[in-house]
Amino acid sequence: xxxxxxxxxxxxxxxxxxxxxxxxxxxxxxxxxxxxxxxxxxxxxxxxxxxxxxxxxxxxxxxxxxxxxxxxxxxxxxxxxxxxxxxxxxxxxxxxxxxxxxxxxxxxxxxxxxxxxxxxxxxxxxxxxxxxxxxxxxxxxxxxxxxxxxxxxxxxxxxxxxxxxxxxxxxxxxxxxxxxxxxxxxxxxxxxxxxxxxxxxxxxxxxxxxxxxxxxxxxxxxxxxxxxxxxxxxxxxxxxxxxxxxxxxxxxxxxxxxxxxxxxxxxxxxxxxxxxxxxxxxxxxxxxxxxxxxxxxxxxxxxxxxxxxxxxxxxxxxxxxxxxxxxxxxxxxxxxxxxxxxxxxxxxxxxxxxxxxxxxxxxxxxxxxxxxxxxxxxxxxxxxxxxxxxxxxxxxxx
Numbered sequence: 001x002x003x004x005x006x007x008x009x010x011x012x013x014x015x016x017x018x019x020x021x022x023x024x025x026x027x028x029x030x031x032x033x034x035x036x037x038x039x040x041x042x043x044x045x046x047x048x049x050x051x052x053x054x055x056x057x058x059x060x061x062x063x064x065x066x067x068x069x070x071x072x073x074x075x076x077x078x079x080x081x082x083x084x085x086x087x088x089x090x091x092x093x094x095x096x097x098x099x100x101x102x103x104x105x106x107x108x109x110x111x112x113x114x115x116x117x118x119x120x121x122x123x124x125x126x127x128x129x130x131x132x133x134x135x136x137x138x139x140x141x142x143x144x145x146x147x148x149x150x151x152x153x154x155x156x157x158x159x160x161x162x163x164x165x166x167x168x169x170x171x172x173x174x175x176x177x178x179x180x181x182x183x184x185x186x187x188x189x190x191x192x193x194x195x196x197x198x199x200x201x202x203x204x205x206x207x208x209x210x211x212x213x214x215x216x217x218x219x220x221x222x223x224x225x226x227x228x229x230x231x232x233x234x235x236x237x238x239x240x241x242x243x244x245x246x247x248x249x250x251x252x253x254x255x256x257x258x259x260x261x262x263x264x265x266x267x268x269x270x271x272x273x274x275x276x277x278x279x280x281x282x283x284x285x286x287x288x289x290x291x292x293x294x295x296x297x298x299x300x301x302x303x304x305x306x307x308x309x310x311x312x313x314x315x316x317x318x319x320x321x322x323x324x325x326x327x328x329x330x331x332x333x334x335x336x337x338x339x340x341x342x343x344x345x346x347x348x349x350x351x352x353x354x355x356x357x358x359x360x361x362x363x364x365x366x367x368x369x370x371x372x373x374x375x376x377x378x379x380x381x382x383x384x385x386x387x388x389x390x391x392x393x394x395x396x397x398x
Contacts, residue, residue, distance in 0.1 A: 009060040011036055022051040032056065034063040038070075038077065045079040102193055107152065107184065108145035110194075111136055115187045127316070135177045139164055149185060149194045154205040157181065161206075170337075175208050217339045218352040219246075223330060227341075230324045238320045240292050241306050242346055248283040249350035249368050251276065252343050256314040261301035263293060272369070281369045317343035355379045 002015040013035065016028035029051045035044040047062055048054035062079065069075035076082035119129040136145070143163070144156050157178060164174045181200040188194035200206060219227065224246055231239035241255050250258075254272050262271040268290060270283040285293070296305065308314045321343055325331055330341045347368070354364050365376040 007056045009056050011063045012056055012059045032059045034059055036063060047079065103150060104148055105193060106146050106148055108141060110188050111184055115184050118187065132180045135180050139177050140181060149188055150196050152199050154199055157200055157206040178208055217341060217345055218349040219345065224349060226328050227324060230328050234324055235320045237306060238318050240296065242321065243292055244289055245346035246349050247286045247289045249347050250283055251347060252317050256306060258305045260298055260303055260305055263305065265290060265294060275369055277369045277371045351379050
C-alpha cells in the first residue's frame with residue numbers, strides 16, 4: 001500500500017498508485033482526500049483520482065467551501081452531504097424532465113407507440129385492434145391526435161361524436177370510438193403516462209349515444225334446414241361450420257379456431273379455449289354435429305378442424321354463406337341491419353331454440369359462454385309460452 005503524502009495545501013493529502021501513470025510527464029496517478037475537524041473529531045473524505053480530473057487546487061477549494069458552510073451554518077458540512085444533495089437535485093431534475101416529457105406526449109404518441117402495440121400483443125383477434133386503428137385514423141386522430149391528454153376536453157369528444165353522426169355512422173360505432181379513447185386514457189393512467197382525469201370515462205361529461213344494437217332475428221327450423229341444404233350444395237366446408245354453430249352456439253371465431261385436440265367424439269364434448277370469455281367453456285355435440293365431425297378428414301391434434309385452402313386459420317365468414325342466404329331469400333326486403341341474417345344469426349338461433357324448448361335461462365347463459373346473465377336475458381321473452389304451460393300444469397295438478 002502506497003504511503004500517504006501531505007499536500008502543500010492544508011487539509012489535503014494523497015497517495016500515489018503503484019503502477020498506474022497519468023498526465024504530462026507520465027506521473028503516478030494520485031488519490032486525493034480532505035481531512036478536517038467535525039464536532040470535535042477528525043474526519044477524512046475521498047475527493048477522487050487525478051486521472052478523473054482531481055487536483056490539489058480543486059480539493060482545497062472543496063475543503064474551503066465545506067469549512068465556510070460550517071462557519072456560516074448553511075449548506076452541506078461534509079462532502080457526503082454535498083454529494084447527497086447533488087444526487088437528490090439530479091433525481092428531482094430527472095423527475096421533472098420525465099414529467100415534462102409525459103405532459104407533452106400527444107394522444108397519437110401514446111396510441112401508436114404504446115397502446116396499439118399492447119393491444120396487438122394481448123388480443124387474440126387481429127380484427128379488434130385493426131378496427132381500433134381504423135377508428136383512430138379516420139375519426140379520433142383528426143380531432144385529438146396532436147393534443148396531450150391533459151389538453152383534451154369534453155368538447156373534443158363531442159366533435160368526434162358529431163363528425164361520426166353527420167357521416168351516418170351507427171350509434172354502436174360512435175360508442176366504440178369513445179371506448180377506444182377511454183381505453184387509451186386508462187392505459188396511460190395505469191402506466192404512469194398521465195395523472196389527470198379520463199375525459200371519456202364514467203367521471204367525464206360526455207354522454208354516450210343510446211342505441212339498441214341487439215340482433216333479434218333467428219331462424220325457424222324450416223329456414224335453418226333450407227339454409228343448410230343450400231350451403232351443402234355450394235360448399236361442404238361452410239355447411240359444416242354453419243351446422244356446428246347452429247347446434248352448439250359457437251361464435252364464428254370459435255369455429256375457425258377449433259382444433260382436433262379439442263374434439264372428443266366419444267364423450268361428445270368440444271372444449272372451447274381462449275374464447276371471448278377468458279374462462280372458456282364446453283360445447284356439447286348433437287348427433288348431427290357428431291356425424292359431421294366423423295365424416296371430416298381428421299389431421300394431427302393441433303390441426304384445425306376447418307382450415308382455409310392453405311391450411312391456415314380462417315379469418316372471417318366466407319362470402320359463400322351470404323350468397324346462400326341471398327339465394328334462398330332470407331334477407332329479401334329486409335333493410336334493418338339487426339334483422340338481417342348473418343353467420344352470427346346461427347348463434348342467436350341456437351339460444352332462441354333452447355329458450356323456446358323450455359331450457360332454464362341460466363343454462364342458456366352457460367352454454368353461450370356469457371359472463372353476465374343480462375346478456376342472455378334478451379332471449380327470456382321467447383320462453384313465455386313455456387312459463388304459461390308450467391302454470392297450466394300446476395293448475396291441472398291441483
